[in-house]
Amino acid sequence: MLQHRSLAPAILLGTLLLLPSCSLTKLAQIGAFNPAQATVSQHVASESSTEPALLARYTVVEDTESWNTVLYGDRDFAKLEAFINSSLQRERTDELASAYLNRLYGSLATLPAHSDYAHTEADDQQLTESLAVLDQWIARFPDSHIPYVIRGNLLSNQGWQIRGGALAYRVPDEAWPPFLQFMEQAKTDLDRAAALNPDDPNVWASLLDVARGLSLPEQVWEDYFERGLAANPYNINVWGKKSILLEPKWLGSEARMLQLAQECDRLSKSAHKPLLAVVALSIHRSLDQAQEGYLDQPVVWREIEATYARIFAAYPDNLRMRFYYAYDAAMAQQWPVAAEQFEIIGDRWTRGTPWRSLEHYHTGRTAALYELAAAAYDQQRYPQAETLALQSIDLMPNPPSYLILGAVQAAYYGNMPGVIEYAEQALANHPTPTEQQYAEDLIRQAEAHLSGT
Numbered sequence: 001m002l003q004h005r006s007l008a009p010a011i012l013l014g015t016l017l018l019l020p021s022c023s024l025t026k027l028a029q030i031g032a033f034n035p036a037q038a039t040v041s042q043h044v045a046s047e048s049s050t051e052p053a054l055l056a057r058y059t060v061v062e063d064t065e066s067w068n069t070v071l072y073g074d075r076d077f078a079k080l081e082a083f084i085n086s087s088l089q090r091e092r093t094d095e096l097a098s099a100y101l102n103r104l105y106g107s108l109a110t111l112p113a114h115s116d117y118a119h120t121e122a123d124d125q126q127l128t129e130s131l132a133v134l135d136q137w138i139a140r141f142p143d144s145h146i147p148y149v150i151r152g153n154l155l156s157n158q159g160w161q162i163r164g165g166a167l168a169y170r171v172p173d174e175a176w177p178p179f180l181q182f183m184e185q186a187k188t189d190l191d192r193a194a195a196l197n198p199d200d201p202n203v204w205a206s207l208l209d210v211a212r213g214l215s216l217p218e219q220v221w222e223d224y225f226e227r228g229l230a231a232n233p234y235n236i237n238v239w240g241k242k243s244i245l246l247e248p249k250w251l252g253s254e255a256r257m258l259q260l261a262q263e264c265d266r267l268s269k270s271a272h273k274p275l276l277a278v279v280a281l282s283i284h285r286s287l288d289q290a291q292e293g294y295l296d297q298p299v300v301w302r303e304i305e306a307t308y309a310r311i312f313a314a315y316p317d318n319l320r321m322r323f324y325y326a327y328d329a330a331m332a333q334q335w336p337v338a339a340e341q342f343e344i345i346g347d348r349w350t351r352g353t354p355w356r357s358l359e360h361y362h363t364g365r366t367a368a369l370y371e372l373a374a375a376a377y378d379q380q381r382y383p384q385a386e387t388l389a390l391q392s393i394d395l396m397p398n399p400p401s402y403l404i405l406g407a408v409q410a411a412y413y414g415n416m417p418g419v420i421e422y423a424e425q426a427l428a429n430h431p432t433p434t435e436q437q438y439a440e441d442l443i444r445q446a447e448a449h450l451s452g453t
Contacts, residue, residue, distance in 0.1 A: 123158070134151040148196065159178070208225060243283050333371075338368040366396040369389075382412035416447075
C-alpha cells in the first residue's frame with residue numbers, strides 16, 4: 001500500500017492573487033504548492049472564460065450599480081440630487097450611509113474596465129458621452145456641487161487610466177501631457193464643487209487624489225485633508241485618500257502609513273465608528289504588497305482579527321465586509337478563517353471589494369477548501385480531507401484536490417482502483433508538470449500493488 005505520509009511534503013497549495021490598491025495591481029503568491037509553483041488559479045486561467053458559468057452559480061448582490069442607470073440612462077438628476085443630499089445630512093451620524101455615498105461617487109465616475117487595462121478609442125467615446133450627461137446636470141442644477149464632484153472624479157479617473165500606477169520613471173513620455181491635462185481639468189471641477197459645498201467631505205477626498213497626480217506640495221494636500229475632516233472627521237474616503245499619499249512610492253513612508261493606521265484605529269474605537277478602521281486594514285493590505293508575508297505576522301493578524309470583530313459586532317449582516325475578511329484571511333494564509341467567511345457568504349457575489357473579479361474570488365474559495373483538505377490529510381484525518389477535497393472540486397475541478405482524493409483512497413481505504421481513477425482525473429484537468437508527475441507516480445504504484453509486484 002502507498003504510504004500516506006509521502007504526499008504531505010509534496011502538496012502545499014499555492015494561489016496567485018492579484019492585489020488591488022486603487023488603480024495599482026501586484027501579483028502576490030500565497031504559499032508554495034510545489035517546486036514548480038503550481039496554482040489552482042492557473043487551471044482557471046487555462047479556460048477561455050469562466051465568468052458566464054460562474055454567474056449562473058452565483059447570485060449578484062448589487063451595491064451602487066443601479067444608480068449608473070439612473071444617471072446615464074434615465075438622466076434623473078433630481079433623484080440623485082435628493083438621494084445624495086439626504087445622505088450628506090447623515091454623513092457624520094451614519095457611517096454606513098457615509099461609506100455607501102463614498103462608493104456611489106466612485107461608481108458614477110468609473111468607466112467600464114478592460115481585462116487588459118488598455119486605453120481604447122471606445123473609452124474616449126464613453127467619456128465624451130458621460131461628460132455630456134454631466135453637462136446637462138450642471139445646466140439643470142447650476143448651484144449643485146454634486147455633478148462637479150462626479151465630473152472631476154471622471155476626469156481624474158481617465159487621467160489615471162492613461163498614466164497607470166507605475167513609478168514616474170516608468171510612465172511613457174507620451175502619457176504625461178494628457179494625464180496632466182485631465183488632472184488640471186479635474187481640479188477645476190473639484191475646486192468649483194468645494195466652493196459650492198465645502199461640507200461634503202468627498203470633495204476634499206477627491207482633491208487629495210488630484211493632489212497626488214499633480215504632485216502638489218504637502219501643505220496643500222494637508223489643507224485638503226483638514227478641510228475634509230472638518231466636514232466629517234470619520235469619513236473613510238478622506239482618511240483613505242491620505243493613506244495612499246503616504247505610500248513610499250508617492251510622498252510618504254511606511255512609518256507614516258502605520259502612524260495613520262494607528263490614528264484611524266484609535267479614532268474608530270473612541271468615536272465608536274468601527275468602519276473607519278477599514279482604512280487601517282487597507283494600509284496593512286498595501287504593506288503586504290511590498291513585503292511578502294506581512295499579513296502573516298502574528299501581531300499584524302491579531303490586529304486585523306480584532307478590527308473585524310468590532311465591525312461585525314456592530315454590523316453582523318454586512319456582507320461586503322465578509323468579502324474583505326475572506327480576502328485578508330486568504331492573503332495571510334489564515335485558511336480556516338477564510339473558509340468560515342466563504343461559508344457565510346455562500347454563492348453570493350458583489351463588486352468593489354479586494355477580489356478583482358468573480359473568477360478571482362471563486363479561485364480563492366476553492367483554494368481555502370483545498371488548504372483545509374491538505375491540512376486534514378497531513379494530520380491523518382482522512383475522511384475530513386476527503387470531504388473537503390470533494391467540496392473544492394465541486395467549486396472547481398483542480399488536480400491538487402484530485403491528488404488528495406487519490407492519496408486518501410490509498411491510505412485510508414486501500415482502494416487501488418480508486419487511486420487510479422482520481423489520479424486520471426488529475427491528469428485530465430490540465431495539471432502542471434509536477435502534478436502530472438505525481439499523478440503518474442500514483443498510478444504506477446497503484447497498478448504495481450494490484451499486480452502484486
